[in-house]
Amino acid sequence: MEPLVEELTTELSARYVQYVETLLIDLNTEENAAEFKVGFSLRSDHELRQVTIKATSDLDDEELGQEAMVRAVFEEIETFIDQAVATEKHKTN
Numbered sequence: 001m002e003p004l005v006e007e008l009t010t011e012l013s014a015r016y017v018q019y020v021e022t023l024l025i026d027l028n029t030e031e032n033a034a035e036f037k038v039g040f041s042l043r044s045d046h047e048l049r050q051v052t053i054k055a056t057s058d059l060d061d062e063e064l065g066q067e068a069m070v071r072a073v074f075e076e077i078e079t080f081i082d083q084a085v086a087t088e089k090h091k092t093n
Contacts, residue, residue: 001029001066005036008074012081019043019085025077032057032065036073040081044088051080 009025016023019042026037036053055073057065 001034001070002027004067004070008070012074012078016081016085020081021046032062034066034069034073036077038077038080040084042084042088044092049080049084051077053077 005025005027009023013020013023021041021043023040024038028035028037033054033056036055037050038053039048039050041048053073053076055069057069
């Protein structure tokens with residue numbers, strides 16, 4: 001699971017390089033559950049934003065279930081970043 005998390009973190013950092021100054025994702029796992037501690041700051045305000053996302057996988061195929069879970073969590077992280085960027089843009093206008 002860690003290689004996928006690293007790959008998606010790199011992709012997310014590259015996609016948001018214009019807006020995100022720092023992005024850290026810490027992964028803790030137990031069997032079919034995972035906890036993602038996410039922290040990032042925007043270039044525009046340098047404010048640290050944090051969120052913890054807990055996820056589980058109920059799929060019988062453990063590897064497929066973990067990949068689906070990780071990808072779903074990264075969609076949530078992307079939404080969180082999008083909201084922060086939009087809020088900052090709204091403040092500056």
